[in-house]
Amino acid sequence: MCNIITLITDFGVDYYPGVVKGVIATINPAVKVIDITHQIRSYDISAGAYVLECSYKYFPKGSIHLVVVDPGVGSARDGVIVEAEGYYFIGPDNGLFGWLTQLANRIIKLDNKPEYCLSPIDNTFHARDIFAPTAAYLSSGVDIDQFGRPVDKLVPTPLPRVEVTKNIIKGEIIYIDHFGNLITNITKNILKNDAGINIKINNHVIDGIVRCYDDVKKGEILALWGSSGRLEISVNQGSAKDMLDTDVGASVIITQK
Amino acid sequence: MCNIITLITDFGVDYYPGVVKGVIATINPAVKVIDITHQIRSYDISAGAYVLECSYKYFPKGSIHLVVVDPGVGSARDGVIVEAEGYYFIGPDNGLFGWLTQLANRIIKLDNKPEYCLSPIDNTFHARDIFAPTAAYLSSGVDIDQFGRPVDKLVPTPLPRVEVTKNIIKGEIIYIDHFGNLITNITKNILKNDAGINIKINNHVIDGIVRCYDDVKKGEILALWGSSGRLEISVNQGSAKDMLDTDVGASVIITQK
Amino acid sequence: MCNIITLITDFGVDYYPGVVKGVIATINPAVKVIDITHQIRSYDISAGAYVLECSYKYFPKGSIHLVVVDPGVGSARDGVIVEAEGYYFIGPDNGLFGWLTQLANRIIKLDNKPEYCLSPIDNTFHARDIFAPTAAYLSSGVDIDQFGRPVDKLVPTPLPRVEVTKNIIKGEIIYIDHFGNLITNITKNILKNDAGINIKINNHVIDGIVRCYDDVKKGEILALWGSSGRLEISVNQGSAKDMLDTDVGASVIITQK
Numbered sequence: 183m184c185n186i187i188t189l190i191t192d193f194g195v196d197y198y199p200g201v202v203k204g205v206i207a208t209i210n211p212a213v214k215v216i217d218i219t220h221q222i223r224s225y226d227i228s229a230g231a232y233v234l235e236c237s238y239k240y241f242p243k244g245s246i247h248l249v250v251v252d253p254g255v256g257s258a259r260d261g262v263i264v265e266a267e268g269y270y271f272i273g274p275d276n277g278l279f280g281w282l283t284q285l286a287n288r289i290i291k292l293d294n295k296p297e298y299c300l301s302p303i304d305n306t307f308h309a310r311d312i313f314a315p316t317a318a319y320l321s322s323g324v325d326i327d328q329f330g331r332p333v334d335k336l337v338p339t340p341l342p343r344v345e346v347t348k349n350i351i352k353g354e355i356i357y358i359d360h361f362g363n364l365i366t367n368i369t370k371n372i373l374k375n376d377a378g379i380n381i382k383i384n385n386h387v388i389d390g391i392v393r394c395y396d397d398v399k400k401g402e403i404l405a406l407w408g409s410s411g412r413l414e415i416s417v418n419q420g421s422a423k424d425m426l427d428t429d430v431g432a433s434v435i436i437t438q439k
Numbered sequence: 440m441c442n443i444i445t446l447i448t449d450f451g452v453d454y455y456p457g458v459v460k461g462v463i464a465t466i467n468p469a470v471k472v473i474d475i476t477h478q479i480r481s482y483d484i485s486a487g488a489y490v491l492e493c494s495y496k497y498f499p500k501g502s503i504h505l506v507v508v509d510p511g512v513g514s515a516r517d518g519v520i521v522e523a524e525g526y527y528f529i530g531p532d533n534g535l536f537g538w539l540t541q542l543a544n545r546i547i548k549l550d551n552k553p554e555y556c557l558s559p560i561d562n563t564f565h566a567r568d569i570f571a572p573t574a575a576y577l578s579s580g581v582d583i584d585q586f587g588r589p590v591d592k593l594v595p596t597p598l599p600r601v602e603v604t605k606n607i608i609k610g611e612i613i614y615i616d617h618f619g620n621l622i623t624n625i626t627k628n629i630l631k632n633d634a635g636i637n638i639k640i641n642n643h644v645i646d647g648i649v650r651c652y653d654d655v656k657k658g659e660i661l662a663l664w665g666s667s668g669r670l671e672i673s674v675n676q677g678s679a680k681d682m683l684d685t686d687v688g689a690s691v692i693i694t695q696k
Numbered sequence: 697m698c699n700i701i702t703l704i705t706d707f708g709v710d711y712y713p714g715v716v717k718g719v720i721a722t723i724n725p726a727v728k729v730i731d732i733t734h735q736i737r738s739y740d741i742s743a744g745a746y747v748l749e750c751s752y753k754y755f756p757k758g759s760i761h762l763v764v765v766d767p768g769v770g771s772a773r774d775g776v777i778v779e780a781e782g783y784y785f786i787g788p789d790n791g792l793f794g795w796l797t798q799l800a801n802r803i804i805k806l807d808n809k810p811e812y813c814l815s816p817i818d819n820t821f822h823a824r825d826i827f828a829p830t831a832a833y834l835s836s837g838v839d840i841d842q843f844g845r846p847v848d849k850l851v852p853t854p855l856p857r858v859e860v861t862k863n864i865i866k867g868e869i870i871y872i873d874h875f876g877n878l879i880t881n882i883t884k885n886i887l888k889n890d891a892g893i894n895i896k897i898n899n900h901v902i903d904g905i906v907r908c909y910d911d912v913k914k915g916e917i918l919a920l921w922g923s924s925g926r927l928e929i930s931v932n933q934g935s936a937k938d939m940l941d942t943d944v945g946a947s948v949i950i951t952q953k
Contacts, residue, residue: 185725186721188714188718190711190714192618193617194617194618195452195476195477195478195617195709196476196478196616196617197447197475197476197490197493197494198616198617199474200445200447200473200474200475200476200494201475201493201494201497203473203474204445204473204475204494204497204498204499204502205497207443207471207473207498207499208497208498208499211442211499214721215473216714216717216718216721216729217713217714217717218711218714218715218718219709219710219711219714220709221709221710224617224618224676224678225676233711236711236715237711237714237715237718240715240718240719240722240824241718241721241722242718242721242722242725245718253652253653253675253676254652254653255651255652255653256650256651256652256653257651257652257653257654304664304665304666305650305651305663305664306651306652306663306665306666306671307666310497310666359710359712360707360708360709360710360712360738361706361708361738393770393819394769394770394771394819394820395767395768395769395770395771395820396767396768396769396770396771397771406819406820407818407819408818408820409818409820409821409824414820418767419738419739419767421738449875450874451874451875452709452733452734452735452874453733453735453873453874454704454732454733454747454750454751455873455874456731457702457704457730457731457732457733457751458732458750458751458754460730460731461702461730461732461751461754461755461756461759462754464700464728464730464755464756465754465755465756468699468756472730481874481875481933481935482933510909510910510932510933511909511910512908512909512910513907513908513909513910514908514909514910514911561921561922561923562907562908562920563908563909563920563922563923563928564923567754567923
């Protein structure tokens with residue numbers, strides 16, 4: 183029995199997350215539902231996967247992470263439950279969970295049995311009619327094998343690769359947060375030694391990495407290791423997104439002197 | 440005794456919903472509060488009624504739906520509790536609940552007794568001072584008749600009518616969701632046979648109704664039956680609102696060939 | 697033991713509040729977390745202090761208010777727990793809590809003991825690594841003195857003063873809410889007699905104070921006493937911010953005839 187279901191969606195500020203919570207509360211009144219975010223950029227599967235990766239492990243083991251960024255809702259794409267790292271992950275198999283493949287103990291492809299779905303199933307709102315009921319029944323003790331049959335593959339997550347050549351690392355912006363901080367796909371595993379580097383983004387060059395935002399003057403640009411363990415370009419008390427007028431996908435090039 | 444109070448308001452991302460939850464938790468710590476949405480367009484009573492209609496029945500019977508879109512706050516308009524379909528509905532009697540008239544078992548006009556309100560009652564925030572305490576006391580077991588006297592009418596909901604003539608149905612956009620989907624007031628009861636139709640909105644003509652968003656190419660416009668059972672104009676992985684540059688109130692005309 | 701932790705942050709619609717809730721649920725699954733708002737204007741300490749002041753007392757005594765608007769995160773600024781008025785307040789000591797100094801029974805400067813923090817402590821996300829665990833452990837019964845040592849000062853809250861001279865009161869806009877209502881720093885204690893006054897803001901002059909929004913016609917400007925006990929400039933069913941094209945910091949001048 184699980185006590186927590188979390189929600190990551192691109193449903194925004196609309197009433198859809200509320201309805202999902204109603205469905206869950208009707209099936210399992212005892213489970214606690216916690217919003218992680220509903221502001222994944224519309225249809226952006228990579229951003230959904232990124233936010234999930236940054237947040238899932240901060241919840242108690244046994245938590246169910248319900249993730250719905252689902253441009254193909256109602257089409258032939260499958261729904262899945264992934265059991266990995268002591269957590270359950272439920273949503274469409276469209277790349278949201280591909281990064282979990284190596285970590286997964288079990289992957290169940292949903293067969294949408296009527297007893298675990300709302301009826302009729304609407305082709306535009308599987309979160310309400312399939313995924314929320316699945317999460318609620320799983321949380322209330324229904325065995326994971328009841329929801330479908332085991333498979334061994336997940337659709338890969340569309341994440342950009344980092345190119346590493348002698349003295350040069352080329353990554354890109356994969357997420358921009360509420361403050362306008364630019365999060366890159368460059369991790370400490372890739373950039374093991376950050377001494378004597380400079381970082382180029384658009385026409386800006388940043389010398390080295392600081393420890394915290396306040397290490398530079400208000401309004402100045404900086405680079406640091408962000409809270410997800412990735413290199414982040416920021417402006418102290420400002421928005422790097424606005425200052426650099428940039429977006430997800432822009433190149434970030436690190437040169438070791 | 441009720442276990443769930445839901446919230447639908449136009450309070451947005453401000454601190455007002457938080458204060459409402461504090462008031463409820465102070466009176467009845469055991470009740471669970473679930474946000475449906477706080478992003479009803481400011482002062483838009485029709486949108487509040489629409490979202491309520493789309494969501495109320497997904498919650499367990501006995502739930503209390505607190506709905507506050509209240510441009511007349513502090514004026515002579517009344518507050519009400521409506522008991523209907525096994526649920527309770529609380530808020531200003533300004534049209535939010537008119538569509539429930541035929542379904543209502545009981546309508547209680549609030550008389551704002553001091554023992555069930557905060558004191559003093561502020562003229563700009565009845566959600567905090569009247570409606571939240573009413574919902575909290577009702578959820579904790581106070582009899583519905585304690586809150587006022589029975590009446591038999593509700594202010595009608597200002598919803599646009601659909602005009603049906605031979606081979607032509609004329610409806611309009613009543614709600615635009617977070618994805619930019621355009622929800623119309625045309626239901627399956629009105630359009631019983633959707634074979635051989637075309638749908639006109641602005642200068643666009645859509646041929647027929649598809650099953651899911653993914654039935655057309657990315658970026659293309661389509662019409663389908665949405666999750667609330669209404670005809671919806673959408674763009675696959677895009678925003679119909681942006682593509683058509685349209686808004687609530689725009690005409691949607693269906694012609695049967 | 698406390699049953700409620702509330703959250704006030706400038707984290708917006710991002711996933712950061714979700715992670716904070718995961719950390720709390722992991723440490724103390726029994727405590728209820730209630731969002732007050734996450735939409736404090738980025739880095740705006742005064743707005744955070746204002747919202748806290750408007751909302752804290754609507755929660756049950758014993759509640760813990762976690763407030764994180766933290767432009768100096770990771771720098772030398774301290775974290776604190778303030779015990780005041782039967783509540784606990786946790787966050788960075790940067791002005792958010794200065795207004796509580798006279799009311800405080802105890803102020804504890806956090807020493808970030810490893811047993812009450814996540815490890816490692818990230819320099820960009822103390823809400824996750826220090827403040828959330830502190831709140832969760834405090835709520836689960838750890839004695840307040842375990843978190844650090846008592847101090848007797850808090851960084852003052854940067855709130856603008858009201859200038860009062862014969863027949864003239866000069867205040868300013870300190871907060872703009874979701875509806876575009878302009879909240880000033882002028883309270884009833886300052887303006888004891890509101891007969892025969894006019895209120896000047898930009899080039900608009902408002903005659904006297906009304907009782908509720910609906911006392912003027914739709915679209916007209918008005919002044920009233922708002923729900924936080926402060927003078928508020930509003931537009932009936934409209935946005936005063938948009939109509940007056942103004943912002944926080946603008947002057948509001950009251951003249952007694």
